[in-house]
Amino acid sequence: MISVLSRQQKFYSVAAAVANISVHEQRVTFDPGASWFKFHLGINRYALYARNDPNIAQLIKDMQNTPVIMVKPSGHHLKLALKFQDFGKAMFKPMRQERNQETPEDFFYFVDFQRHNAEIAAFHLDRVLDFRRVPPVVGRFVNVTGEILQATRNDDLRSVFFTSPANNTCFFAKCLYVCKTEYAVCGQPDLLEGSMSAYLPGLSISPRISIPNPWTRSYTFTGRQEWEVNPSYCDTVKKMYPYNLGNRLLNIIDMAIFDFLMGNMDRHHYEIFTKFGDAGFLLHFDNARGFGRHSHDEMSILAPLTQCCMIKQSTLLRLRLLARPQYRLSDVMRESLTLDPLWPVLTEPHLLALDRRLGRVLRAVQRCVKRLGEQGVVVMDFVETLRGATPRQTKESR
Ligand SMILES: Nc1ncnc2c1ncn2[C@@H]1O[C@H](COP(=O)(O)OP(=O)(O)OP(=O)(O)O)[C@@H](O)[C@H]1O
Numbered sequence: 001m002i003s004v005l006s007r008q009q010k011f012y013s014v015a016a017a018v019a020n021i022s023v024h025e026q027r028v029t030f031d032p033g034a035s036w037f038k039f040h041l042g043i044n045r046y047a048l049y050a051r052n053d054p055n056i057a058q059l060i061k062d063m064q065n066t067p068v069i070m071v072k073p074s075g076h077h078l079k080l081a082l083k084f085q086d087f088g089k090a091m092f093k094p095m096r097q098e099r100n101q102e103t104p105e106d107f108f109y110f111v112d113f114q115r116h117n118a119e120i121a122a123f124h125l126d127r128v129l130d131f132r133r134v135p136p137v138v139g140r141f142v143n144v145t146g147e148i149l150q151a152t153r154n155d156d157l158r159s160v161f162f163t164s165p166a167n168n169t170c171f172f173a174k175c176l177y178v179c180k181t182e183y184a185v186c187g188q189p190d191l192l193e194g195s196m197s198a199y200l201p202g203l204s205i206s207p208r209i210s211i212p213n214p215w216t217r218s219y220t221f222t223g224r225q226e227w228e229v230n231p232s233y234c235d236t237v238k239k240m241y242p243y244n245l246g247n248r249l250l251n252i253i254d255m256a257i258f259d260f261l262m263g264n265m266d267r268h269h270y271e272i273f274t275k276f277g278d279a280g281f282l283l284h285f286d287n288a289r290g291f292g293r294h295s296h297d298e299m300s301i302l303a304p305l306t307q308c309c310m311i312k313q314s315t316l317l318r319l320r321l322l323a324r325p326q327y328r329l330s331d332v333m334r335e336s337l338t339l340d341p342l343w344p345v346l347t348e349p350h351l352l353a354l355d356r357r358l359g360r361v362l363r364a365v366q367r368c369v370k371r372l373g374e375q376g377v378v379v380m381d382f383v384e385t386l387r388g389a390t391p392r393q394t395k396e397s398r
C-alpha cells in the first residue's frame with residue numbers, strides 16, 4: 001500500500017513540476033495499532049464502538065492532528081474525502097452557517113444548509129443516548145491551501161479553487177442537483193472550520209445497504225406521504241418485512257427520537273451492515289441538517305413513536321435518566337461538547353431545546369402507556385437478551 005502511494009507521489013510531483021504547481025510530499029506510515037484501524041476492528045453487531053472504548057478518544061485526537069495527505073471531492077455539497085498520514089480516512093464537511101443563525105422558516109428541509117456543527121453535536125448526542133450508531137466526528141480547522149489545495153491530486157477539485165475579493169482562499173462545489181443554497185466556502189484567509197467524520201471500513205469488507213425510511217418525507221414542495229395522512233400507518237408497517245421481525249421497528253423509533261431531539265427532518269434513508277443480518281443496528285449517518293431551529297419542535301419527526309406507541313426499554317430508561325436534574329441532557333451535552341476543539345459547537349438555545357424536546361418525547365410515551373399500558377408500549381430489547389433474558393424473535397439473514 002505504501003509503495004503504491006510513494007510511486008503515485010513521485011509521479012504527481014513530476015507532473016506538478018511540469019505544470020508549475022506546488023504539491024506537498026508527505027511521509028506515510030501504516031501502523032496496525034492506528035486508532036482508525038482499531039475502530040474498524042471494534043465494530044460489532046450492537047454498536048460502532050464500546051461504551052468506554054479509550055480508542056475513540058484517540059481516534060478523535062488523531063482526526064484533529066494528523067496531517068492530510070490526500071483529498072478527493074466526495075459527491076456534492078462541498079464535502080471532501082480526506083486521507084491522513086496514518087492511512088485513516090475522514091469525511092470533511094466545511095462550515096456553511098454561523099452557529100447563531102436559525103434556519104429561515106420558509107426553507108424546505110431539503111434545501112437547508114448542511115451544518116458541520118450539527119454533525120459534531122449529533123455524534124455527541126448519539127453517544128450520550130448510548131446508541132453509538134454515529135461514526136466518531138470531531139471539529140478541525142483546516143488550512144484550505146496547505147491541507148486541501150496542495151494535498152489534492154484531483155484536477156476537478158483544483159479547478160474549483162479561487163481567491164475572493166477579500167483575499168481569502170475559497171472553493172465551490174460542482175453539484176448535480178439541489179444546489180440552490182450551495183455556493184462557495186472560504187477560509188479566513190486560509191483557515192476553514194469543518195467536521196471530520198471517521199470513515200467506516202470500505203464496502204468490500206463491510207458491505208452496507210441503504211434502505212428507504214418508512215417515514216420518509218416527500219422531497220417536493222407539495223407532496224404528502226402516506227404516514228402524514230393515515231394515522232394507522234404503523235399497522236401497515238408492522239406487517240411488512242423486515243419491520244415484522246426483531247428490533248427493526250424499535251430501531252426506527254430510536255432513530256426518530258434521535259432526529260426529533262435535534263430537529264432533523266432529512267432522514268430519507270438509513271443504512272445497515274449486511275453482515276449483522278436484520279437484527280443489526282441502524283447507522284445514523286448524515287446529521288448535518290439537525291440543529292437548524294432551536295425555537296421550533298417539529299412533532300412530525302416523532303411520528304414513528306407516536307403512531308406505533310412502542311419504545312425499547314433501554315432507550316426509555318436512558319431518556320428518563322437524562323430528564324433528571326442531576327443528568328440533564330443539556331448539561332451532559334454541554335460537558336461532552338467541551339471535548340471538541342470547536343467548542344461550544346452548539347449555542348445555549350439549542351442545548352436548552354434538547355431538554356424541552358426530551359420532555360415532549362417522555363410525554364408522548366406517557367400518553368401511549370395511558371392508552372395501552374406499560375406492557376404494551378415498553379419492549380425489552382436485545383441489550384436485555386445479552387444479560388440472559390429470553391431473546392426476542394429475530395431473523396438472521398445469512
Ligand atoms: N463516516 C462515514 N463512513 C463511511 N461512509 C460514510 C460516512 N459518512 C457518510 N458516508 C456515506 O456517504 C454518503 C453521503 O454522506 P452524507 O449523506 O453525510 O453527505 P451528503 O452531503 O448529505 O450527501 P448525499 O446528498 O449524497 O446524501 C452517506 O449516505 C454514506 O453512505
Ligand SMILES: [Mn+2]
Binds near residue numbers: 286
Ligand atoms: Mn445525505
